[in-house]
Amino acid sequence: MLQIRNITLRFGERVVLDRISLHVQAGEIVAVLGASGSGKTTLLRVIAGLETPSAGTVWLAGANISATPVHRRGIGMVFQDNQLFPHLSVAENVAYALRVQGTAAPERQRRVRAALELVGLADFEARAVGQLSGGEAKRVAVARALVAAPQVLLLDEPLTGLDNALHARLLADLSALLRARGTTTLHVTHNRAEADAIADRVVEIANLTDNQSAPH
Amino acid sequence: MNSSRSPYRSAAPWLAIAPALLLLVFFVWPLAGIVARGASGAAFATLFANPAIAPVLWFTVWQALASTLLTLVVALPVTHILARYHFAGRRLLLALVSTAFVLPTVVVGAAFLALLPPAWHRTVWAIIAAHVYFNSAVVVRVVGSRWEQLHPHMADAARTLGASPLRILRTITLPLLRSALGAAGAVVFLFSFTSYGVVRVLGGPARSTIETEIYLRAVQLDDLGGATALSVLQLVGLGLLLWWWLRSAAARQSPPGTIFTQVRRPRSAAAFAAVYGIGTLAAAGVLAPLLAMLLRSLRVGGTLNTTGWRAAFTPGLQSVLPAPFAAVLTSLQFALATSVCATLLGLAAASAIAYGSRRLVLFEAFVMLPLAASAVTLGLGMLITFDEAPLDLRGAWIIMPLAHSLIALPLVVRMLLPVVRAVPQGAREAAAVLGAAPWQVWFSIDRPLVARAALAAAAFAFAVSLGEFGASSFLTRRTTETLPVAISRLLARPGDLVQAQGYVLATLLVLLTVSAIAAVDGLRPDRLAI
Numbered sequence: 116m117l118q119i120r121n122i123t124l125r126f127g128e129r130v131v132l133d134r135i136s137l138h139v140q141a142g143e144i145v146a147v148l149g150a151s152g153s154g155k156t157t158l159l160r161v162i163a164g165l166e167t168p169s170a171g172t173v174w175l176a177g178a179n180i181s182a183t184p185v186h187r188r189g190i191g192m193v194f195q196d197n198q199l200f201p202h203l204s205v206a207e208n209v210a211y212a213l214r215v216q217g218t219a220a221p222e223r224q225r226r227v228r229a230a231l232e233l234v235g236l237a238d239f240e241a242r243a244v245g246q247l248s249g250g251e252a253k254r255v256a257v258a259r260a261l262v263a264a265p266q267v268l269l270l271d272e273p274l275t276g277l278d279n280a281l282h283a284r285l286l287a288d289l290s291a292l293l294r295a296r297g298t299t300t301l302h303v304t305h306n307r308a309e310a311d312a313i314a315d316r317v318v319e320i321a322n323l324t325d326n327q328s329a330p331h
Numbered sequence: 332m333n334s335s336r337s338p339y340r341s342a343a344p345w346l347a348i349a350p351a352l353l354l355l356v357f358f359v360w361p362l363a364g365i366v367a368r369g370a371s372g373a374a375f376a377t378l379f380a381n382p383a384i385a386p387v388l389w390f391t392v393w394q395a396l397a398s399t400l401l402t403l404v405v406a407l408p409v410t411h412i413l414a415r416y417h418f419a420g421r422r423l424l425l426a427l428v429s430t431a432f433v434l435p436t437v438v439v440g441a442a443f444l445a446l447l448p449p450a451w452h453r454t455v456w457a458i459i460a461a462h463v464y465f466n467s468a469v470v471v472r473v474v475g476s477r478w479e480q481l482h483p484h485m486a487d488a489a490r491t492l493g494a495s496p497l498r499i500l501r502t503i504t505l506p507l508l509r510s511a512l513g514a515a516g517a518v519v520f521l522f523s524f525t526s527y528g529v530v531r532v533l534g535g536p537a538r539s540t541i542e543t544e545i546y547l548r549a550v551q552l553d554d555l556g557g558a559t560a561l562s563v564l565q566l567v568g569l570g571l572l573l574w575w576w577l578r579s580a581a582a583r584q585s586p587p588g589t590i591f592t593q594v595r596r597p598r599s600a601a602a603f604a605a606v607y608g609i610g611t612l613a614a615a616g617v618l619a620p621l622l623a624m625l626l627r628s629l630r631v632g633g634t635l636n637t638t639g640w641r642a643a644f645t646p647g648l649q650s651v652l653p654a655p656f657a658a659v660l661t662s663l664q665f666a667l668a669t670s671v672c673a674t675l676l677g678l679a680a681a682s683a684i685a686y687g688s689r690r691l692v693l694f695e696a697f698v699m700l701p702l703a704a705s706a707v708t709l710g711l712g713m714l715i716t717f718d719e720a721p722l723d724l725r726g727a728w729i730i731m732p733l734a735h736s737l738i739a740l741p742l743v744v745r746m747l748l749p750v751v752r753a754v755p756q757g758a759r760e761a762a763a764v765l766g767a768a769p770w771q772v773w774f775s776i777d778r779p780l781v782a783r784a785a786l787a788a789a790a791f792a793f794a795v796s797l798g799e800f801g802a803s804s805f806l807t808r809r810t811t812e813t814l815p816v817a818i819s820r821l822l823a824r825p826g827d828l829v830q831a832q833g834y835v836l837a838t839l840l841v842l843l844t845v846s847a848i849a850a851v852d853g854l855r856p857d858r859l860a861i
Contacts, residue, residue, distance in 0.1 A: 187493070190491060196482070198482060211489065
């Protein structure tokens, strides 16, 4: 489903990603483990199209999307700090992608309601995002990313900064949700237990360097 | 800070006396004179019966609206790159844009007169272009500081949800900037609405705003009734604008959930091209009018030469004029007197507010009053009030620095008050316990901490006085012409040589103003580690 081939990214002299390759099957949940500063977030940003790699390609469902602009990739992403739009309500945040696609209002409302129910926030439609707790904001960010049914979902340390009880509950909910929907997911984290709990397969970012393609 | 144990508390009311007296005699009294003359049914009936007035009112409003909209459109791309990107020359660009804002309005008028082709002179487009020029800094500062707080990942989130760059601008960025855009727009509107120097230099007789019409009626048409009635109208209009602005500013709240963020380097080729393209254009836009002005000062008789400069510096070469360079010395004297007067009174006022009881909060509002009246209204008020007993100041040298001090006073107090308040009360108490009398405490503790800010305020008042044109144009005498007055008079006359001398003085005024503002910047209290 998602293939990353030989991605290299340099910021000036610094090599942030060095010949990274990874293959995620349709419906598979893969967790990428790595210490902070190892390039996990940057890898997700390259896949989403938010960073342009110095070399390498990204493939989605057999097509090379390396030159496709971000907004046409059909890849969803949950940011580490959510990045909810503070001037929009919970429902308007979740509806954003559907509005962009021009989905008709009744259909949009139905899908927003369904997405919010899915993350356990059925009564939160009219809330201002500034009033949400950390866990609620995270659920809204997940609903917002899922509502447009992206082909691949990228999760950037989605459970960092939550207290232990909330972390465990959200982890269970998120895992069940992704499995039920069969969403192809790439989840990056520095937390080994979290990776083991949610993923079908756990890889270390340090082991993703494609040595066979190293220049001789 | 404002504790009841302050050793200066008993001194506070005494400190308030001198600034309060200045305001009462030289601000409240002249304004009362205008209201007494102009705020009557008969005065308004006569005013509105004049068919020339309605077009003036309409022109004042629509040129201000057009200037505001165009300033926002022109300044937003520059604001974007300054708020979002780190690039070579960023600080220089910010300094250039800010410089355009502190230039005297007469200089901006002169610069656009030099830059624009003659077909554009005396047109509304020249006026609007000049307004855009000096008001862009307001947008860059006000909107830029908000834009810097929007996390760039917010736009990234919208992109991953399928939004195109234009759509992100429309649905995310602009709505989040709305309150800042409103605040900046209101300030730009206010400045354009009360614009005087630019309109006097660029508008000509056919283009009159309320401000220039007041001057025209009072000084040239000898219609004091019309001038005072217009001033009352202007006071009411300004009062309403300020009231509306303060009310809506209170209602505006920044959306929650925003994060302070760092600017980043342009990474993609498109971002790189946009940043350097916009930056270069903006820098050229700021510099071009000033360079055109310098060139015009060097162009007499169709060639580049120093005739204009020599004429400006040689007394008596032009028999029709007093030596233009005399205006430089006059302006410097007034600016020096203003900076001493405004700084001492401003320090007294700020200390009274900081040390005094809560009842002095009314005094704080009182000190800010000159902000609510235009300099033209103040000049007219002083002109009609001090031309007869008991206080006949016609031809008195002191009237000009007094007017300039009144205009600078609120700004000086605003600069000094936070610094005076920030002096640690504990240090004063420690000094007192060690045996220092209140005056010794002030001298050993407060004075060293406030001195730098007071110097910065003095330099600022100096710059305000140098560029002041509204009040000066009413109070000027041919023997004591200030730089802006001389520039406006020279540029209104025909002839290469006369005009070149106007541009010489404008160039000198730029140099003096920029030096004063650079001193303010260098003396900023935040550069001092307390």
